[in-house]
Amino acid sequence: MSSIKKRKSKIKPLFKWRFYYLYDLLRELVNREMKLLYKRSALGVAWMLLNPLLQLAVFTFVFSFVLSVDIPQYTSFAFSGLLVWTWFNSSLFQATGVIIHNRPLIRQPGFPNAILPVVTVTTGLIHFILALPVLVIFLLIDGVQLQPVVILLPILQALQFAVTISLAYLLAGFNVTFRDTQHTIGVLLQLLFYVTPIFYDITNVPKNYQFLYYLNPMVHLVNAYRTVLIKGTAPDWLALLVMALVTSVCLPIGLQIFRWQSDRFVEEL
Known part of the structure; x- marks a missing residue:
């Protein structure tokens, strides 16, 4: 004993x-x-907001003056979706090539390779958090009053972090062996952007196709953020619980596959 x-x-x-x-x-x-x-960048971190703000300007013009849509607080509606999507999109795309872009670290004996996808997703989270004050400004301009339910944001961020990292592990490992992975994921993310209700509402989708939309985890996350921030009510806990359960299974699987792949990283690089 x-x-x-x-x-x-x-x-x-x-x-x-x-x-x-x-x-x-x-x-x-x-x-x-x-x-x-942001090395030698005049605007620095402000660059992270440039792309979503430009997209927001285009969406606001098109769907307010060209193809008018009846969505209250449309600026806040679109910008909240863009921020959530930008974190997911940039993290996955960068995580896919993170092993190849860090050859010196990978070749160091004992270096924990599994931390690199986490670095990418964490960087995206920091960008998301830094952009939140700008979103709050849009919410105030649109007359939205933040409710106490906003304290649930860390839960949504934690869930999105877990969903993203589970996919990041798979893509980072596969891209070392199959270099077309990063090009393929770029195309797939572009397609997924249009089937995620970022600049339109899910209610505009015909009911016959809505069940296909709900297979997309980003649909539930985007809706949850908007429910908390814009509507000021609790999100759909059942949908989030299902996502959490699926992620709790996918994350260990993705990590294990990454570890299997990591045995050949040095050889492949």
Whole structure:
């Protein structure tokens, strides 16, 4: 019994040390990623808002003056969807090539390869959080009053983080062996953008096709963010619970496949 207790007492400090090591490594890699993204950039982090703001301007013009749609607070409606989508889209696209773009790190003995997709998704989360004040400004301009239910945002962010990282592991691993993966995911994400209710409402989709839309996890996430921010009510907990259960199965599978692939990373690179 005494020997078992000694082993347990040794495991705890090792686990604690490993946790702090990975945390510090994640923080440093995210800082490096942010610096590389905006190195010698005059606008800096403001670039992350340029694309969604330009898209918002186009959507607002087209769907307010050309193809008029009856959606209240359309600016806030579209911008909230764009921010959620931008985090998902940029994280997956960048995570697909994250192993190839970090060859020096991958070739270092003992480097935890699995942290690299997490770095990419975490960087996207930081961009999302930094853009939230701009979204709040649009909400106030549109006359939306934030309700106490807004405290649920971290739950939605955590769920989106888990969904994104589970897919990121699969794509990052496959792209090392099959280099067409990053090109393919770019096309698929472009198609997925149009079948996600970002600049239109899900109620505009014919009922015969709505069940296909609900197979898309981004539909539930976008709707949940809008329900919390714009409507000021609780999201569809049943849909989010199903997403959480599916993600809890997909995430370990994606991580395991990534680890299997990682045995050949050095050879493939």
